[in-house]
Amino acid sequence: MQRKATALDVAKRAGVSRSAVSLVLNGRGEGNVAKESQDRIRQAAAELNYSPNAIALSLRNQRTRVIGIVCDDVVVSPFDGNIIGGADEVARSRGFVTVVMDTAFDAGRDADAVKTLLDRQVDGLIHVTVGLKPFDVPPGMLNVPAVLANCYDNAPAPALPHVIPDEVTGGREASQHLLGLGHRDIAYLAGSDESPASPLRIQGYRDAIAAAGVAIREDRIQMVGWDIETGFHAAMKLLDGVPPAERPTAILCANDRLAVGVVLAASRLGLVVPRDLSVMGYDDEYRVANTMVPALTTMALPLREMGATAMTRLLDAVENPDGGRRRLEPTETMVPCRLVVRDSTGPVPGSR
Amino acid sequence: MQRKATALDVAKRAGVSRSAVSLVLNGRGEGNVAKESQDRIRQAAAELNYSPNAIALSLRNQRTRVIGIVCDDVVVSPFDGNIIGGADEVARSRGFVTVVMDTAFDAGRDADAVKTLLDRQVDGLIHVTVGLKPFDVPPGMLNVPAVLANCYDNAPAPALPHVIPDEVTGGREASQHLLGLGHRDIAYLAGSDESPASPLRIQGYRDAIAAAGVAIREDRIQMVGWDIETGFHAAMKLLDGVPPAERPTAILCANDRLAVGVVLAASRLGLVVPRDLSVMGYDDEYRVANTMVPALTTMALPLREMGATAMTRLLDAVENPDGGRRRLEPTETMVPCRLVVRDSTGPVPGSR
DNA sequence: TTGAAAGCGGTACCAG
DNA sequence: CTGGTACCGCTTTCAA
Numbered sequence: 158m159q160r161k162a163t164a165l166d167v168a169k170r171a172g173v174s175r176s177a178v179s180l181v182l183n184g185r186g187e188g189n190v191a192k193e194s195q196d197r198i199r200q201a202a203a204e205l206n207y208s209p210n211a212i213a214l215s216l217r218n219q220r221t222r223v224i225g226i227v228c229d230d231v232v233v234s235p236f237d238g239n240i241i242g243g244a245d246e247v248a249r250s251r252g253f254v255t256v257v258m259d260t261a262f263d264a265g266r267d268a269d270a271v272k273t274l275l276d277r278q279v280d281g282l283i284h285v286t287v288g289l290k291p292f293d294v295p296p297g298m299l300n301v302p303a304v305l306a307n308c309y310d311n312a313p314a315p316a317l318p319h320v321i322p323d324e325v326t327g328g329r330e331a332s333q334h335l336l337g338l339g340h341r342d343i344a345y346l347a348g349s350d351e352s353p354a355s356p357l358r359i360q361g362y363r364d365a366i367a368a369a370g371v372a373i374r375e376d377r378i379q380m381v382g383w384d385i386e387t388g389f390h391a392a393m394k395l396l397d398g399v400p401p402a403e404r405p406t407a408i409l410c411a412n413d414r415l416a417v418g419v420v421l422a423a424s425r426l427g428l429v430v431p432r433d434l435s436v437m438g439y440d441d442e443y444r445v446a447n448t449m450v451p452a453l454t455t456m457a458l459p460l461r462e463m464g465a466t467a468m469t470r471l472l473d474a475v476e477n478p479d480g481g482r483r484r485l486e487p488t489e490t491m492v493p494c495r496l497v498v499r500d501s502t503g504p505v506p507g508s509r
Numbered sequence: 510m511q512r513k514a515t516a517l518d519v520a521k522r523a524g525v526s527r528s529a530v531s532l533v534l535n536g537r538g539e540g541n542v543a544k545e546s547q548d549r550i551r552q553a554a555a556e557l558n559y560s561p562n563a564i565a566l567s568l569r570n571q572r573t574r575v576i577g578i579v580c581d582d583v584v585v586s587p588f589d590g591n592i593i594g595g596a597d598e599v600a601r602s603r604g605f606v607t608v609v610m611d612t613a614f615d616a617g618r619d620a621d622a623v624k625t626l627l628d629r630q631v632d633g634l635i636h637v638t639v640g641l642k643p644f645d646v647p648p649g650m651l652n653v654p655a656v657l658a659n660c661y662d663n664a665p666a667p668a669l670p671h672v673i674p675d676e677v678t679g680g681r682e683a684s685q686h687l688l689g690l691g692h693r694d695i696a697y698l699a700g701s702d703e704s705p706a707s708p709l710r711i712q713g714y715r716d717a718i719a720a721a722g723v724a725i726r727e728d729r730i731q732m733v734g735w736d737i738e739t740g741f742h743a744a745m746k747l748l749d750g751v752p753p754a755e756r757p758t759a760i761l762c763a764n765d766r767l768a769v770g771v772v773l774a775a776s777r778l779g780l781v782v783p784r785d786l787s788v789m790g791y792d793d794e795y796r797v798a799n800t801m802v803p804a805l806t807t808m809a810l811p812l813r814e815m816g817a818t819a820m821t822r823l824l825d826a827v828e829n830p831d832g833g834r835r836r837l838e839p840t841e842t843m844v845p846c847r848l849v850v851r852d853s854t855g856p857v858p859g860s861r
Numbered sequence: 862t863t864g865a866a867a868g869c870g871g872t873a874c875c876a877g
Numbered sequence: 878c879t880g881g882t883a884c885c886g887c888t889t890t891c892a893a
Contacts, residue, residue: 161627161652163886174864179888191862211628212567213886216869221564234795238586245611254625256608259597273606275513276563300513384800414796417769421802424776443586444766445797448736450773515870526880531872543878565870568885865892870885877879 162205170201178202182209215278224248224471225274226257227267228285236442237287240306243464244283251472253280268295275300281471284308285464289321289354302474302485306467315487320467322458324354327494328361331409331437331456334496336369339505340407340435344377346391346419348411355380358411358439377405381415388418396426396434406435406505413438413446416453420501431503441497451500459492466490514557522553530554534561567630576600576823577626578609579619580637588794589639592658595816596635603824605632620647627652633823636660637816641673641706654826654837658819667839672819674810676706679846680713683761683789683808686848688721691857692759692787696729698743698771700763707732710763710791729757733767740770748778748786758787758857765790765798768805772853783855793849803852811844818842 164178171178177190181198190198201207215221226244231237241257248255256274260266267284274282275297282303284292291311294303298317305319335343345362348355359378366373381391388410396404410416416438420430428434430451438446441457474485516534520527529542533550542550553559567573578593593609600607608626612618619636626634627649634655636644643663646655650669657671687695697714700707711730718725733743740762748756762768768790772782780786782803790798793809826837 164888165886175887176864176889177862183888189862194862208624208628210568210630210886212564212573212630213869214888215564216562216568216871216885217887217889219869234590238590242611242613246613254608254610254629256606258606259594261594261598272560276560277606278562278564384796386800386802386804389802414800418802421773421776424773427779444736448738448766450738450741450770452738516872517870527871528873528880528882529878535872541878546878562870565885566872568869568887569871569873571885863893865890867888867890869887872884874881874883876881 161210162207163210164207166205167198167201167207170205171197173198182207219278221278221280222253223277223279224253224255224468224475225271225277225279225282226255226285227270227274227282228257228259228287229264230259230262230287231257231285234287236440237285237307237458237460239443239460240285240464240467243461243466244285244306244468245464246461247465247468247472251476253472264293267293268297271295271297281475283467283471285467288352289324291353299484302471302483304467304471304485306463309489310487316484318470318485318488318490320463320470320490320492322354322463323491323493324357325361325364326491327439327456327458328358329365330361330494330496331358331439332362332365333369334454334498335407335409335435335437335502336365336371338407338435338502341369341371341505342374342377342405343407343409344379344395344405346379346381346388346408346410346415348415349380349382355411362409383412383414385414385418385421388415389422390418391415392419392422393426396422396428401506404434407437407502408434409437410439412440413442413449413453413455416455416501417445417449420449420451430501433506435502435505437502441495446497447499449501454499454502455497457495457497459494462492466492513562514559516559516561518557519550519553519559522557523549525550534559571630573630573632574605575629575631576605576607576820576827577623577629577631577634578607578637579622579626579634580609580611580639581616582611582614582639586639588792589637589659589810589812591795591812592637592816592819595813595818596637596658596820597816598813599817599820599824603828605824616645619645620649623647623649633827635819635823637819640704641676643705651836654823654835656819656823656837658815661841662839668836670822670837670840670842672815672822672842672844674706674815675843675845676709677713677716678843679791679808679810680710681717682713682846682848683710683791684714684717685721686806686850687759687761687787687789687854688717688723690759690787690854693721693723693857694726694729694757695759695761696731696747696757698731698733698740698760698762698767700767701732701734707763714761735764735766737766737770737773740767741774742770743767744771744774745778748774748780753858756786759789759854760786761789762791764792765794765801765805765807768807768853769797769801772801772803782853785858787854787857789854793847798849799851801853806851806854807849809847809849811846814844818844 258270286308292308438455610622638660644660790807798805
């Protein structure tokens with residue numbers, strides 16, 4: 158476990174000074190260092206397997222090329238990890254490293270995490286949440302360029318830009334898919350009031366239904382939460398013992414787990430999806446939507462894109478010649494969701 | 510976006526030298542610095558909201574208090590994130606920060622990630638995988654203390670310690686749970702050959718069945734993969750059109766998604782779980798096992814414990830007075846799985 | 862063309 | 878008890 162070689166080691170081995178090593182290895186050797194010194198330096202560096210100490214570089218340059226990512230439970234939860242994946246990919250491609258700190262849903266730890274990251278001199282910050290939600294920006298976060306992903310500044314006068322999914326359009330296009338298949342009685346299991354995504358998707362649903370000239374039945378919109386279990390019970394209520402003519406022909410769900418519950422209920426009742434009932438999810442959850450039986454038609458959240466967009470915006474600011482110390486404009490960027498058609502939706506029964 | 514205050518700023522404001530600031534703020538003021546200077550220093554520090562620059566500290570101390578975590582797809586996948594969660598919690602409680610680098614299943618990037626982390630002078634490394642698997646340790650990883658979590662050194666002469674789940678015992682105790690409910694014909698949907706966990710769990714299954722004095726039927730052990738869909742089809746084959754007396758009374762699955770597929774198949778066939786058929790999962794996947802209808806009995810993987818154990822072992826070495834530069838013994842630590850009994854398993858049919 | 866020296870921010874030693 | 882100074886590893890300026 159030997160210590161790493163330093164520039165001084167390389168210099169000694171090549172018989173030159175540290176400065177020469179620095180110049181050559183940073184491509185500024187030409188015209189400053191004799192050609193044969195250059196060769197000796199490069200060779201010595203290779204032999205010693207030299208690469209510069211990033212800590213010393215950071216101190217010297219007053220830039221760490223580290224972006225801090227604070228998230229509420231993204232690493233641990235099965236959702237939304239791809240936001241970080243998308244952000245990380247962009248960072249890596251531009252020579253940055255990300256440090257992720259998860260607060261495990263303890264909002265009190267946001268400020269601590271930001272402080273830790275700031276003490277480590279990160280060049281920028283991104284805050285990511287599991288699920289769209291308002292976010293109380295901790296004060297320290299305004300000291301470096303920062304962007305919010307999947308959340309938005311909760312203050313009366315927002316200070317930070319954010320990147321979020323276009324939920325209204327998502328809800329509308331999901332509904333339009335079902336309307337296009339001939340469905341006119343579409344129930345919507347809408348998640349819960351706590352998520353700001355819920356009213357937005359409902360808005361999209363209403364827009365689509367109304368635009369199709371269909372009357373909106375308020376009792377078809379139900380806030381039932383987000384789990385398999387609650388989807389199951391809601392579907393049972395909608396379907397069990399109800400005459401076919403009075404049943405919805407399609408159930409749109411605010412996430413894929415609800416859709417799993419609905420399919421479970423349908424099969425318990427002997428209904429075949431999509432022949433007797435179309436079921437549609439939301440999120441395109443990895444290894445759930447695509448492997449469900451039947452595979453779920455769903456509205457995919459643009460997770461990687463959101464992360465990538467947020468990181469791109471941030472790095473553009475950080476790498477700006479002004480020194481990356483300017484705060485970003487508090488703009489809103491909406492990223493479109495993506496319709497994924499699979500096997501759980503089909504023509505309305507009796508439409509042939 | 511003002512720059513952070515430095516020790517010099519504090520010193521000036523308090524009218525003392527940088528050294529005094531350093532002593533006082535590190536609790537070594539007593540007996541070295543006049544009481545009233547101490548007060549002035551502390552006050553100045555508070556007013557300027559001073560906290561030391563961790564980069565400078567790292568350079569000075571030759572210690573970063575950063576642990577690098579390299580993983581193959583843990584952040585992005587819905588599985589095993591809790592390994593990192595458990596590791597991170599321990600690190601945080603001991604004043605360390607973790608930097609996670611995800612290689613997105615590209616083994617070629619392991620070495621790069623390690624190099625990047627080493628350039629940043631991490632004090633130690635942990636490699637985490639999604640799912641138990643052998644791991645080719647990149648050379649650089651031996652330059653600092655390192656531990657493997659959920660994977661093990663693939664070399665003939667292992668160089669690194671690892672922390673893995675006790676899969677044999679897990680398989681055995683899962684089977685014993687079903688045997689204890691009176692089941693004698695238990696099918697096992699065993700995942701796939703690619704995972705080293707599969708044969709281990711099968712071993713546990715065999716041990717338990719044999720110990721109960723029941724003959725092992727090889728055709729009851731089936732490698733069917735890991736998805737909802739494949740569980741569904743396997744269950745249909747086992748149950749559809751088969752006379753009740755020839756059906757297994759319980760199906761043990763190598764993960765919870767398979768179990769979801771089995772339940773789906775059962776309900777399509779009009780079988781009620783667990784009345785007509787017991788179904789058991791493995792993993793205790795978050796928001797799947799506990800919210801399934803019925804909620805799944807399962808064998809929980811000790812994800813957080815594994816992460817915590819790996820990190821504890823690593824930090825014990827890093828914080829060792831020898832300077833934390835010693836390589837760890839290549840030991841094996843097995844963490845027990847945990848039986849979680851819910852509603853998908855019950856007494857064998859007709860046992861009352 | 863080269864090397865010496867300053868400085869990034871902090872700690873720790875040592876002389877006063 | 879206090880302040881000056883060297884050093885961690887690197888880059889950059891400046892003088893030789």
